Amino acid sequence: MHSIVIVGGGAGGLELATRLGNRLGKSGRARVTLVDRSPTHIWKPLLHEVAVGSLDINASQIAYAAHAHWNHFTFVHGDLTALDREQKQIEVGPLFEGEGGEGAEVLPSRKLEYDTLVLALGSRTHFFGVQGAEENAIALDTLEQAERLRKRLLQSCVKKGGLGLPEERGQVDITIIGAGATGVELAAELRRMENTLKQFGVLARNPETMMRINVLEAGPRVLPALPKRVSDSARSVLEEMGVNVFVATPVTQVGATNVELGDGRTIPTDITIWAAGIKAPNVLTSLDGIAVNRINQVRVLRSLRSETDENIFALGDCASCVWTGDTMVPPRAQAAHQQAMFLFKQLCARIDGRPLGTFEYKDHGSLISLGSSTAVGSLAGVSRSGKIFVEGLIAEFMYAALYRKHLMAVSGIWRTVFAIVGDRIDRMLSPRVKLH
Ligand SMILES: Cc1cc2nc3c(=O)[nH]c(=O)nc-3n(C[C@H](O)[C@H](O)[C@H](O)COP(=O)(O)OP(=O)(O)OC[C@H]3O[C@@H](n4cnc5c(N)ncnc54)[C@H](O)[C@@H]3O)c2cc1C
Structure with missing residues (x-):
């Protein structure tokens, strides 16, 4: 059976694993595996709300193991540490008791075989070598x-x-x-x-x-x-x-x-x-000769296939993909989402032996949340000039819609509705900031 391994269950990777699991995993047409170094998923744009205590992290996390069971894929907990392109194998490093790799070993390193590998490892902060x-x-x-x-x-x-x-x-x-x-x-x-x-x-x-x-x-x-x-x-x-x-x-x-x-x-x-600058994880520079750019992003063709290997794809922040001319697709949650939806169709086509298409990034604009009821931003493609300016409650509502879209893609409509209602009730009953 065709084996699809996705490494990284973030904004893009989890959406892709969920869709592929329900389409190909459920019917037995492919074995879908998701690897992540963390046992739970959180949508990264929520992190600043976690940092100021205005978001309950327990309510906003998704446990990969349960999500995998419900959506017909397998979850493997651990870090991608190496790739063997000839053997079509990845190595997932050992798992330790402590989050930072300290304490006793819980699981040894493991090898996973793939027919198709998708790298969706996201990005890390780039300190640009500034001292201290x-x-x-x-x-x-x-x-x-x-x-x-x-x-x-x-x-x-x-x-x-x-x-x-x-x-x-x-x-x-x-x-x-x-x-x-x-x-x-x-x-x-x-x-x-x-x-x-x-x-x-x-x-x-x-x-x-x-x-x-x-x-x-x-x-x-x-x-x-x-x-x-x-x-x-x-x-x-x-x-x-x-x-x-x-x-x-x-x-x-x-x-x-x-x-x-x-x-x-x-x-x-x-x-x-x-909060200035990003680069893709260092491990990408040591993956059996896969071509990367100067900030470690995997260089991909417009089909999101690696320039180096026809069995390897990359999406989201860790992929360097041309948008138009010499502009690259930006590292944003909306880009990761669009690429996940695109790759879902491509990988289904690949299994059926059909040719790959071309990814077209559609910039829907950007919204910036500025507190409880203020947001500003610009939306693309809704006026003749191509962009309109939005602010205030409308912008705040649209900002929240980005997260709802992600939840819908991974959890479906009913879980999303219950999550919104639960969140509203929780916000009514708890202090606005977590105090412990
Ligand atoms: C505070 C903050 C606010 C943001 N706000 C916005 C916003 O408002 N709008 C917007 O469009 N974008 C926003 N972004 C950017 C957005 O979060 C990213 O563009 C998006 O999450 C990228 O998705 P991804 O799937 O590529 O990677 P991620 O969502 O980062 O997921 C990567 C996954 O890979 C896993 N991983 C990493 N390394 C390994 C490894 N070696 N082995 C196994 N697993 C690994 C990680 O655990 C993670 O689960 C924000 C980012 C931050 C940090």
Whole structure:
């Protein structure tokens, strides 16, 4: 039986495994296997909400093992560590007791055979070699990092806010490096977190103990990938919220308690968050000669097939695929979703011996969430000029729709409806920020 192995159950990989399982796995036309280093899936764009405690991570995770059982594929827990293209085998590394690979071995390394391999490993933070950044700044790639950030934020607020010793009290300095979508959304979420902490007395209600949020961007404006009007609007919303925005301000060094800027200035910081730039995982550079670009992304043809091997495909953030001319498909959840839907059809065709098609990325625009009822963005293809500008509640509603679309693709309509209702009830009954 044809064996399809998908490595990475993120925004794209999980949607693909679910569709293929229900189409090919259920009817016995193929064996579908999903490999992931984590036992549970969380949609990555939710991580900044986890980091500020406004999202219950337990309610928003999907356990791969159960999901695989319901959707007719097999889940293998572990890290992709090696590839043998001649034997058509991948190696999944051993599993240890601790999340970070410490403790006793739970499972040894395993070999998995494939006829078709799909690499969907996503991306990690790119620190661009800035001194001290990797050691002192927190990135937002995984659930563990988001949880670590949430605890650090809470502890700093407790220590410097209303509950701390009088001599320790003061402003909580938070530095966000990078004013792309993640940095901007995080800054707005932090203000929301601050308001809730004041409500519960964790932060005193006076200006001396508030969060001082600095957003540093090396480029000339915030949200550099979006139209200028969206960027201007986002900046003014942030400034109205009391967030300090510095553009054309590269960072040269990140220390434990301060950040050095390109112009020689130094700003104090309690917590530094790195939200600038991505690269694909390093393991992709050692996969039996598979061609990758300078940020480790697998170089693929327009069919999403690897340039190097006709049995290997890649999608999402870890794939380098041409969009138009010399523009590449951007690393976004909507691109991963479209590529998963495309590959689903392609892999069904491949099994039937039909030729592969060409992936066309459709940019539906971008939306940026700025707190509880504000969002800004631009939508493509809905006006004659090609783009319209949206903000306020409509934009916020559309922003939420992106996640609903992902949930529908992996969980179907009824589970999505129950999840929305459950989430609404939970938000009515629980504090707006997780306090423990
Ligand atoms: C905070 C934040 C906010 C964002 N907001 C938005 C947004 O609003 N809109 C938008 O379009 N995009 C947004 N993005 C980008 C979006 O999350 C990514 O583009 C999208 O998740 C990419 O999907 P993917 O399937 O390629 O990879 P991912 O969703 O990252 O999934 C990769 C999977 O691979 C697994 N994996 C990695 N390495 C290995 C290995 N060696 N072995 C086994 N498994 C492995 C990981 O555990 C993970 O499950 C945001 C990203 C972040 C971090």
